[in-house]
Amino acid sequence: MADIRVKICGLSTEATLDAALDVGADLVGFVHFPRSPRHVALDRGSLLAGRARGRAERVVLLVDPDDILLRDAVAALDPDLIQLHGRETPERVAEIRARTGRPVMKAVGIASTEDLRALPAYAAVADRLLLDAKPPPGADLPGGNGRSFDWGILTNAVLPRATMLSGGLDAGNVAAALARTGLSAVDVSSGVELRPGEKDPVKIAAFVTAARRQA
Template identity: 50%
Template sequence: MAKVKICGLTSPEAVRDAVSAGALYLGFNFFPKSPRYVTPAEAAALATEVPPGVAKVALVVDADDATLDDIVGQVPLDMLQLHGKEIPERVAEIRARYGLPVIKVVGIAGPEDVAKLDDYMDVADQILVDAKAPKGAVLPGGNGIAFDWRLLAGRHWTKPWMLAGGLTPANVALAIRMTGARQVDTASGVESAPGVKDAALMRAFIEAAG
């Protein structure tokens, strides 16, 4: 069974529903332009709903140290997810500064992008392979767009990795079969409206990932 990350949780009910459904990672989005944005204070309150054994992940986009200090200082986190254009040196710097495992997101559109995953193997604890955002998109992820999963078929990396990008209850099983992913991430794919998680869709997604 693939481990599931539900990203962009914004309410105590959504957190409880995601945990009840079997999610092993919960993502809190600190990118202000996202419909899933939460403040550090809001995320700290949501974190109290998360039981031991379920990882609390902060999603940030090109965040500076002051922003990260604020988030890490308020929210009891287990991991940091870097979803911007952070270069490997910045990833290593953040990992050392906060002493937390780091997930680096790499956007994929074509074969040339897959090679970029290797740049982060020595500095990140995990890699999240997402669909590259369309040109001009406001959000770096969570756009409900998939990429050609055949680009990942038969590939192996030295660090754990997670598949994202347009995954839904209807396609996640196929995506796992085509890529060999052991971990999957969804945000918009389990929502009834932008930023509003649907309990039934979360359950269906996790069942399909099994």
């Protein structure tokens, strides 16, 4: 299997960011979405992103951002990648990529094979796709809910090379997820937490180690 790329998302403190960087996470994510327990203000995100500069790809997660938020987020965090985790259309994804001049990763909620039909349109305009478990009806958050989807859905799917798997992953199941899907990139948030929004350095290290065993 190719080298496994690991993203730790929802980091909000220097200690947990350092834990992710020290164990070799490839990408570190900062959530700017006030309803999320992992939300960081842009000034706080700026400090954390600066701390990670040159050590990992820095990702800002936004949900249905307007143009003003996009401008402010890019100015504050200078991200290597913008993660869109809302209901952005392919047209909006393309517009955001052109407007900001930054690579974009689009998260797509998956619950059944029907949801895979949206992937080609997004793959045509985004630099990467992130396949996440579709949130349950009425959920407050579009991701980070600690849910997984049936990985078997992807068995016969033709996926872009730059596709990342998310949703309900932890150190105990990430190896099985990678083996089942054949993907080579994973994203974790709630699976390395003690409670929503509170990352655990021990769980972060265990997750990265477990994922890299598949390489």
